[in-house]
Amino acid sequence: MQPVVSVIVPVYNGEQYLSKCIESIISQTFSDLEVIIVNDGSTDKSGKIADYYASKDDRIKVIHKEFGGVSSARNMGLGVAKGEYIGFVDGDDYIDRHMYETLYQLCNDYQSEIAICNLGREIDNRLLNNEKETTTVLEMNRKTALNELFKGELYRFSLCNKLFHYKCFKNIQFPYGRIHEDLSTTYKLFANATKITFINYTGYIYVKRPNSILTTRYDVQRLDAFKGWQEIINFMVLNYPQLSTQVYTCYFYNCVDHIFYILHQVEDKNHKRTYLHAIRLYMREHFKQIHKKTVLEFQYKLLFMMFKYNISLLIFVEKIRAKQRLLNTEG
Numbered sequence: 001m002q003p004v005v006s007v008i009v010p011v012y013n014g015e016q017y018l019s020k021c022i023e024s025i026i027s028q029t030f031s032d033l034e035v036i037i038v039n040d041g042s043t044d045k046s047g048k049i050a051d052y053y054a055s056k057d058d059r060i061k062v063i064h065k066e067f068g069g070v071s072s073a074r075n076m077g078l079g080v081a082k083g084e085y086i087g088f089v090d091g092d093d094y095i096d097r098h099m100y101e102t103l104y105q106l107c108n109d110y111q112s113e114i115a116i117c118n119l120g121r122e123i124d125n126r127l128l129n130n131e132k133e134t135t136t137v138l139e140m141n142r143k144t145a146l147n148e149l150f151k152g153e154l155y156r157f158s159l160c161n162k163l164f165h166y167k168c169f170k171n172i173q174f175p176y177g178r179i180h181e182d183l184s185t186t187y188k189l190f191a192n193a194t195k196i197t198f199i200n201y202t203g204y205i206y207v208k209r210p211n212s213i214l215t216t217r218y219d220v221q222r223l224d225a226f227k228g229w230q231e232i233i234n235f236m237v238l239n240y241p242q243l244s245t246q247v248y249t250c251y252f253y254n255c256v257d258h259i260f261y262i263l264h265q266v267e268d269k270n271h272k273r274t275y276l277h278a279i280r281l282y283m284r285e286h287f288k289q290i291h292k293k294t295v296l297e298f299q300y301k302l303l304f305m306m307f308k309y310n311i312s313l314l315i316f317v318e319k320i321r322a323k324q325r326l327l328n329t330e331g
Contacts, residue, residue, distance in 0.1 A: 003059070005033040005100055005163070006083030010073035011091035015045040017207065022053045024094035026060070030101035035060045036077045037091075041067025046091070071174035071181045078169060086166055088159045092207055099203030103163035106197045110139055113165040113193035116155050117203035127205065138198045145196035146236075147243055149187060150250040154198055157186045161204040168192045175228070179221055184228035191239065218265040222258065223275065226282040229254065233286065248286065248293040255283060256300065259307060263318045276311050 007025055011018060025035050037050040039062060047064055054060040063076055074088065085104065089095055099117060106115035121128045140148065148154050155161065159182050168189040174181045190196060229251055236247045258279055266272040283290070287308060296304065306314040 003032055003034040003083045005030065005085045005087055005104060006077075006081035006166075007033055007035045007087045007089055007100070008074055008077030008081065009035060009037045009089050009091050010040055010070050010077070011037060011042060011046045011050065012040045012067065012070075012073075013042045013044045013046060014091040015042075015049060017092035017094075017209075018046050018049045019053075021089060021091050021094050022050070022060070024097065025089060026053070026057050027097050028095075028100050029098050030104055031059075033059060033100060034081070034083060036081060037062045038073040038077050039064045040069070040073040041065060069177060069179070071176050071178060074174045074181070075176070078173070081166070084166060086164045086169065087162075089204075090160060090206075092209060093160065094205050094207070096203045096205070098201075100163065102199065102201055102203060106137065106199060107163060107165065110137075110195065110197045112139075112195045112197040113168055114145070114190065114196040115163045116196065116198045117161050117201050118199075119155070119158055119161040120202040120205045121208060122205050123208045136200050140196045140198065142190060142193055142196070143240065143243070145193070145198075146187065146190050146240060147246055148198075149190060150243065150246040152250060154200075157182045158204075158206075159186060160206070162186075164189055165193070178224040178227065180225040180228055183225055184231060187232055187235070191235075218258075218261045218275065220275070222261070223278055223282075225254065225258065226279060230282065244289070245293045248289050249295075251286065252290050252294050252296070252300075252304075255279060256303065259303070259314075263315065264322070272315065273311065276307070276314075280307065280311065 009021065009025070014021075022035070022037070025033075035057075037054070037060060039047040039050055047062070050060075050062045054062045061080070063080070065073070065076060078086065085107065087100060087103070103115040103117060106112055138154070149157065170192060172185065172188050172192070175184045178184060233247060233251065237244055259276065262272055262275045262279075266275060290304070303314070306317065
């Protein structure tokens with residue numbers, strides 16, 4: 001009998017978190033699912049932990065492969081998934097026991113190809129979420145859902161707080177060899193759906209760890225995001241020009257995030273300049289549209305102008321600000 005939901009779990013050296021992750025999936029109130037654990041070349045005990053759970057629960061399948069990155073692992077999971085719906089859980093996170101029941105019910109009740117819930121965060125064993133007192137459901141067509149995706153207020157590009165009908169993946173794979181693979185993929189899945197439903201219930205818990213991609217020091221691999229954004233802008237301007245203001249605004253603030261990460265995290269002066277110049281090169285063809293399409297506060301306009309015309313001045317100004325912040329803290 002075919003499972004209704006396939007849950008793909010990419011794992012790389014996650015022995016500390018993997019048991020909690022798997023337990024949260026197999027204890028779901030929605031039980032008609034398969035769990036595909038892709039052990040992506042782990043050198044710790046992750047593979048053994050996955051095999052142990054597979055021996056106890058026949059809904060679990062384990063694939064052991066050489067390291068290829070998250071995109072490679074997810075693509076391999078998609079290749080063997082049998083469910084009508086596809087979900088993703090990272091091996092170091094966990095989910096509320098009602099998540100897949102809630103998301104599947106949304107798809108079923110509202111004839112949606114994608115269902116979305118809130119994403120909570122756990123920092124230092126403390127759970128943070130944005131759940132409101134009353135539960136509300138928002139039904140959206142494709143264009144409205146894409147607009148909300150780029151606004152980033154209800155939900156963002158993360159795949160893991162979403163459930164997708166398998167047809168959304170027609171002609172779509174994750175970009176091999178890149179990080180920020182969600183950014184490069186989620187908008188395409190939305191474009192393949194007719195209807196998307198959101199519920200303000202926190203189902204997925206992202207665990208912030210000291211060695212995660214988003215908390216480690218900035219390095220050249222983080223620039224993969226701009227390859228994704230180049231594809232996003234080309235796709236959205238061609239197919240959804242009416243959303244270009246939202247797309248360029250989202251793009252600009254994404255650039256700002258990267259610029260501040262580089263200014264504050266990269267200590268090597270040559271690396272700092274190299275990364276900033278690389279971002280400016282990616283942004284160059286979009287400067288005119290950013291200026292035309294986005295409404296920016298004064299501080300961001302100033303940042304934009306310095307970044308566009310004088311990176312050395314930007315670095316100098318931020319260095320002065322950092323010293324001032326330090327003096328204020330010590331005072």
